[in-house]
Amino acid sequence: MSLMESGVTTSSGSPSNQKGWGKKGTSANNPAKNNPRYKYLEKRMVEMEARKLKLESEQVLTVTEAKIVFQSTLVQLFAQRRFDHVSIGCGIYSRLFNDGDTKLRLDKNSDAAKMFSGTLGTPPTVAILDNLSRELARDSDRHMKAVNNLVDSHHYVDALERLNEALLIGEFMPAVNTFPYEKKQKLYAFKRDVEKLFELMNGKDYEEALTLVENLKKTSRDFSTGRAESAISAAVFASDAYIAQGQEALARGDRAKLEECLKSAIEIWPKNPRLLPLRNAMMAAGQQSHALEDFKRFHKNKNYRRIFDNQHEFAVLVKDDPELQKQFVEDLGKMAVIERALGAARQREAMQDVYGAWEELQQLRSKDQELFINDQELNAQYLDLTTKASTLVNLLNDAEKCRNAGEVGSALGKYMEAKKLYLYSRFAKEGIESLLNEVLPLN
Secondary structure (H helix, E strand, C coil): CCHHHHCCCCCCCCHHHHHHHCCCCCCCCCHHHHCHHHHHHHHHHHHHHHHHHHHHHHHHHHHHHHHHHHHHHHHHHHHCCCHHHHHHHHHHHHHHCCCCCCECCCCCCCHHHHHHHHHHCCCCEHHHHHHHHHHHHHHHHHHHHHHHHHHHCCCHHHHHHHHHHHHHHCCCCHHHHCCCHHHHHHHHHHHHHHHHHHHHHHCCCHHHHHHHHHHHHHHCCCCCCHHHHHHHHHHHHHHHHHHHHHHHHHHHCCHHHHHHHHHHHHHHCCCCCCHHHHHHHHHHCCCHHHHHHHHHHHHHCCCHHHHHHCHHHHHHHCCCCHHHHHHHHHHHHHHHHHHHHHHHHHHHHHCCCHHHHHHHHHHHHHHCCHHHHHCHHHHHHHHHHHHHCHHHHHHHHHHHHHHHCCCHHHHHHHHHHHHHHCCCCHHHHHHHHHHHHHHCCCC
16 A cells, blocks of 8 residues: 555655644644643643732732831831831841832821921932931931030030930930930939029029029039029019118108018018018017917918918018917918919819819818818819819719718719719729729738
C-alpha cells in the first residue's frame, strides 16, 4: 500500500502545510484540543491567571494600607513631640518601602494636614517629617546646652526661659530628661523665691519682700529688681504720708479724717511700724472705747460680716489685747470660710453649674449651720440655690430618708439617680460609698 492510498500526508515537502500546524482553533490540524484533559488544563490555566492577578492587586492594597498605618504612627509620634522616635521610624520606613513613594497620606481637613501645609506650603513627605524632627531635636539640644551654661553662670532668669522653650519643643527629649538634678533644684529654688516675692507683694508685706529682693539679687545675676523696689518704695511712702495726715487730724481732733487716713495707711501697708504710735495716740484721745464696744457687740451677736467690713479699724484696736485679738482672728477666719464658699458657689453658678454651687454651700452648712443663721447674705444665696437645684436636693433628701428608715436598696437607688443627674455630686458619691461599705464591708 502506498502512502497516498493510506491517506497519510507529509509536511516536509510543503511550506503551506507547515504553516497550517501553527494555526489555532482548528481541530483538524490540532486534534489534541478535542481531548477532555486538554480542555480541563486550559480552564485551570485561565483560573490560575485570574487568581494571580487578584493576589497581585490585594498585595498592592495591603502595602498601601501598611504605609498609611506606618505614616499615621509617625505623625502621632511627631504630634507627641517624640522626635527621636520619628527619626528612627522614618529610617525604618525608607527600608521597608523602597518604592520611592514617601508622600504622607493625610486627610486634607485634618489638623495635621493644616499644620504641615500652613508651615511648609508643600505636600508633606516622610523625608520632610524626618528633617523636621531632626531639626527640632537639635533645637532642643541647643536650648538645653544654653540652660546648662546659664545655670553655671548664675543667670537663672534666662535659664528658666530657655528651659521653657526646650520643654515646649519636647519634654521627652534626652537632653531634657538627663538635665542634672542639682541644677533643677537651683532653678526650682529660684522660681519658688520669685513666686514668694509676688505673694509678699500681693500681701503687702513690703519689709520681708525687700529682704527677699536682696537675696534674689545675690542668687541670680540677671534678676531685675527695679520694678519690685519701686513698688515697695511707693507703698512705703504712701503709707507714711497717710500716717502723717492722720497725726495732723488727731491734733485737730478730726476723728473722721483720722479714721480715713488710718484705714488708707493700713490698706497700703498693714505692717507699717509707724501705725503703732498713731494707734496709741488715738487710744489716748479716748476714741477707742466706742469701736471696742462695737467689736464686742458684733462678736457676741456673731455678726462676722460687720467685723469683716470694719476689720481695718478693729485690727488696730485689739492688737494689744490678746483675748480680743484671738476673738478677732477667729471671727475673720469664719468670715473667710463664708466668703470662700460664696465665691466658689458664685463661680459655679456663673458656669451654669447650679448643682455644684448648691453643694458648695451645703457642704459648709453640714459643717457649721450656725454661719447660715447669722449671715443673711449667705443664707439668701443658699435658699436661692436650693430652689434652683431642687431636683438634686429632693433626690438626696429622699435617699437620706430611706437610709434612716433602713431601706438600703431604695436609698442606694436614690443616690444613683442623684449621681446620674449630677455626675460630680459629692453627696451622692459619699452616700453610695457609705452604703456599699455597709452592704459589702471590706472585712
